[in-house]
Amino acid sequence: xxxxxxxxxxxxxxxxxxxxxxxxxxxxxxxxxxxxxxxxxxxxxxxxxxxxxxxxxxxxxxxxxxxxxxxxxxxxxxxxxxxxxxxxxxxxxxxxxxxxxxxxxxxxxxxxxxxxxxxxxxxxxxxxxxxxxxxxxxxxxxxxxxxxxxxxxxxxxxxxxxxxxxxxxxxxxxxxxxxxxxxxxxxxxxxxxxxxxxxxxxxxxxxxxxxxxxxxxxxxxxxxxxxxxxxxxxxxxxxxxxxxxxxxxxxxxxxxxxxxxxxxxxxxxxxxxxxxxxxxxxxxxxxxxxxxxxxxxxxxxxxxxxxxxxxxxxxxxxxxxxxxxxxxxxxxxxxxxxxxxxxxxxxxxxxxxxxxxxxxxxxxxxxxxxxxxxxxxxxxxxxxxxx
Amino acid sequence: xxxxxxxxxxxxxxxxxxxxxxxxxxxxxxxxxxxxxxxxxxxxxxxxxxxxxxxxxxxxxxxxxxxxxxxxxxxxxxxxxxxxxxxxxxxxxxxxxxxxxxxxxxxxxxxxxxxxxxxxxxxxxxxxxxxxxxxxxxxxxxxxxxxxxxxxxxxxxxxxxxxxxxxxxxxxxxxxxxxxxxxxxxxxxxxxxxxxxxxxxxxxx
Numbered sequence: 001x002x003x004x005x006x007x008x009x010x011x012x013x014x015x016x017x018x019x020x021x022x023x024x025x026x027x028x029x030x031x032x033x034x035x036x037x038x039x040x041x042x043x044x045x046x047x048x049x050x051x052x053x054x055x056x057x058x059x060x061x062x063x064x065x066x067x068x069x070x071x072x073x074x075x076x077x078x079x080x081x082x083x084x085x086x087x088x089x090x091x092x093x094x095x096x097x098x099x100x101x102x103x104x105x106x107x108x109x110x111x112x113x114x115x116x117x118x119x120x121x122x123x124x125x126x127x128x129x130x131x132x133x134x135x136x137x138x139x140x141x142x143x144x145x146x147x148x149x150x151x152x153x154x155x156x157x158x159x160x161x162x163x164x165x166x167x168x169x170x171x172x173x174x175x176x177x178x179x180x181x182x183x184x185x186x187x188x189x190x191x192x193x194x195x196x197x198x199x200x201x202x203x204x205x206x207x208x209x210x211x212x213x214x215x216x217x218x219x220x221x222x223x224x225x226x227x228x229x230x231x232x233x234x235x236x237x238x239x240x241x242x243x244x245x246x247x248x249x250x251x252x253x254x255x256x257x258x259x260x261x262x263x264x265x266x267x268x269x270x271x272x273x274x275x276x277x278x279x280x281x282x283x284x285x286x287x288x289x290x291x292x293x294x295x296x297x298x299x300x301x302x303x304x305x306x307x308x309x310x311x312x313x314x315x316x317x318x319x320x321x322x323x324x325x326x327x328x329x330x331x332x333x334x335x336x337x338x339x340x341x342x343x344x345x346x347x348x349x350x351x352x353x354x355x356x357x358x359x360x361x362x363x364x365x366x367x368x369x370x371x372x373x374x375x376x377x378x379x380x381x382x383x384x385x386x387x
Numbered sequence: 388x389x390x391x392x393x394x395x396x397x398x399x400x401x402x403x404x405x406x407x408x409x410x411x412x413x414x415x416x417x418x419x420x421x422x423x424x425x426x427x428x429x430x431x432x433x434x435x436x437x438x439x440x441x442x443x444x445x446x447x448x449x450x451x452x453x454x455x456x457x458x459x460x461x462x463x464x465x466x467x468x469x470x471x472x473x474x475x476x477x478x479x480x481x482x483x484x485x486x487x488x489x490x491x492x493x494x495x496x497x498x499x500x501x502x503x504x505x506x507x508x509x510x511x512x513x514x515x516x517x518x519x520x521x522x523x524x525x526x527x528x529x530x531x532x533x534x535x536x537x538x539x540x541x542x543x544x545x546x547x548x549x550x551x552x553x554x555x556x557x558x559x560x561x562x563x564x565x566x567x568x569x570x571x572x573x574x575x576x577x578x579x580x581x582x583x584x585x586x587x588x589x590x591x592x
Contacts, residue, residue: 047450047488055483076454078479146455172430173455175448187428 006037007235009242012049012061013040014176015272016194017282017302018089018223019062020262025249027265034245036238042271045175046145047077053228054080059235060227060242062088064148066318068226069336075328076147081229084310084340085243088223088250092282092302093150093213094198095120095157099291101127101139101189102208113210117298118366120210121161124190128168142174142182142191150192152321153216159385160367165325183207194223195282195302196274202288203278209289214300220361221314224340232343240343247308254305259283307359310340313373317361320376324386330377395503396438397422398429398447404514408442411510412503430456440500441490442507445483453490478504485511530568537571540578 009031013019022040025031031038041058043049050071052058055078068084070076097105105123106112108130113123128139143151155165165171174182179197182188184206191198201207213222225246232239253262259280267276281287282302286295315336322328362371369382380386395417399405405422412420421436423429426449433441433456443450478501482489485508491500534556541552560570 044446044448045451047454048446048448051445051483051488055480143455145451173452175451177448178426185427 001035003032003037006032006035007238008037008039009060009238010039010041010058011242011246012043012052012058014043014046014049014062016062016092016176016223017196017266017272017279018092018194018304019271020253020266020304021088021225021246021250022062023249023265023271024253024262025245028249028252030248030252031242031245033248034241036241036245038242038245044177046148050077053082053226054078056228056231059231060225062223063226064145064150065221065224065314065340066147066149066152066322067145068224069315069318069322069339070147070327071226072339073328073332073335082339083227083229083232083343084224084315085227085232085239085342086225086247086250087221087308087310087314088225088246088304089308090222090303090306091212091214091218091300092195092222093153093192094195094209094287095154095190095192095211096183096198096201096207096209097123097190098183098186098188099206099208100186102210116366117211117215118157119161121157121163123210124158124169125161125163128163132168138168138170139190140170140172140188142172142179142188142193144173144176144179144193146173147322147327149213149217149220149222149318149321150194152325153213154192155325155386156321156367157211157216159383162385164385180204180206195287196272196278199278199282199287200274202291203275205291208291209287212287212298212301214285214298216366217362218300219359219363220317220365221310221340224310236343243343250304250308254303309342311359311361312337312340313359314361315340316373316376317371320371320379323376324380324383326386333376391416391418393417393440393499393503394419394436394438395421396433396436396441398424398426398441398443398449398453400424400426400447401444401514404444404511407514408507408510411506415502415506417503426452429453439492439495440503442503443488443490444511445486445488450488457490482508485515487511533568533575534571537574540574544578 011022013022026038026040043052046064046067049061049063050067053061054071067076068082071080072082105127108126113120124139131138141154143154145151154171158165158169163169174188174191176193176197179191179193180201183191183201198209202209227239252258263276263279263283266272266279267274281295285299285301286297287301289296316333319328319332319336323330360371369379372379395412397405397408397420402424405424409420409422423432429449429452441453443453482504487504487507489504489507537556538549538552541547541555542549556567556570560567
């Protein structure tokens with residue numbers, strides 16, 4: 001069959017480093033190899049990605065895992081059953097303070113902050129408490145979507161320092177495309193966004209990255225590949241080939257020797273339209289964290305490959321965050337468990353098919369609160385803020 | 388008669404389309420319509436306006452901000468959901484196809500919402516048609532310029548009349564079953580290449 005006649009599969013994505021597996025699958029012809037024609041389509045907002053999937057303008061999409069679940073449960077947009085057969089990457093999120101807020105915090109603390117990145121919310125706390133005492137406006141922190149790990153990570157990080165994210169600061173949603181501008185103009189004082197946008201704020205001299213996802217919940221799910229469940233059921237073989245193509249893209253992206261080339265592909269105008277060096281640093285887990293400083297090695301800052309099979313435990317972990325922050329009613333455990341599952345028939349050669357609950361997405365969690373797949377309510381009740 | 392008391396906020400980065408929609412809503416009897424284009428400080432502005440309904444183009448990145456406000460924070464008094472409820476599949480589908488998304492106060496009656504969404508869908512469709520027509524007219528103009536240019540080159544090169552140059556091109560188009568403008572483009576490309584080669588040749592000598 002000529003390539004032009006292969007079934008076309010439209011895949012929505014947002015301009016972020018972790019869209020790489022989709023882009024690579026198409027750019028390097030892994031789609032052709034798997035017997036499909038993948039068409040990556042850049043979207044401007046997560047709402048548009050979600051609706052594109054719901055209204056059949058896309059067959060699959062890169063998505064925050066929580067948004068896929070929220071869509072499935074009907075608590076974000078139209079209720080449409082989804083299926084997540086593959087995780088797209090690990091890490092990438094960076095909590096960034098504006099230079100102004102950072103300097104304000106440092107002067108209040110009296111010295112440079114040298115504590116662990118996971119506990120750096122004390123910087124925000126110092127300023128937040130002072131503003132509260134003076135009756136000044138609260139610190140405004142931008143996150144990319146309500147149903148995103150970014151939102152949960154910022155909240156948990158603030159809570160760990162003893163701040164109430166709903167009372168002591170103001171969390172607002174700002175689309176990725178407006179984040180840097182909003183930080184530069186002072187509309188927001190801080191943000192949490194996926195790579196490379198935190199790094200670009202640093203490079204532009206307007207921000208300091210003070211914590212990353214890897215410092216907080218290094219093994220928790222990040223972006224996923226989501227399909228409309230009905231489409232997967234009606235197009236089993238094409239769905240499988242799509243997963244295969246994207247998994248090959250991910251495998252390629254995970255190879256050290258491909259970093260430079262991957263950075264060049266993603267950096268192009270068609271995709272992220274950013275300097276390739278910034279992406280090379282991210283792919284080496286050596287982001288630039290402060291303006292004028294060199295690279296810092298941050299283990300697991302951003303990675304592809306490895307444990308990319310979705311698990312029930314991952315879905316439950318996300319549901320637990322949604323519960324902790326009051327986004328979902330109780331009792332959805334059974335419903336979300338079926339969403340994060342590889343296709344029965346496989347799709348990826350040699351991939352682990354064990355959709356077990358044993359892989360703990362909460363391991364090495366910065367807050368030290370043990371996660372239990374058997375009782376997410378007990379887990380969330382262990383927190384004094386949120387829960 | 389439409390609900391005069393319904394607070395409607397239109398967010399659209401395209402000023403032409405926003406104006407078209409606002410006019411239509413006012414004509415339909417909605418008197419409380421506010422339109423914003425620049426979305427700086429959207430969060431504060433919406434909290435201040437407290438709309439019953441927000442109409443925003445589907446591709447607008449600020450939809451994430453809107454949804455974030457309605458779902459998570461308590462800065463807007465009333466909870467707002469996208470569209471009305473799950474049962475309005477047909478209305479939603481038509482709106483999505485037209486590129487309209489609507490956020491409404493929970494509990495707002497279906498027919499009140501439907502009436503506003505209908506106006507919006509209608510105007511978005513009209514706007515799309517006008518844009519398509521304008522683009523088509525622009526393309527037609529560009530095509531004519533290309534054809535004229537090729538004609539001129541042929542006349543110069545072959546020392547033939549305008550009429551003969553045109554006939555030559557049309558004949559080629561019919562024979563190859565291609566559009567006249569494509570033939571014209573090929574002629575221009577070929578002649579430009581020719582001219583470059585001639586120049587290059589001179590340099591080489």
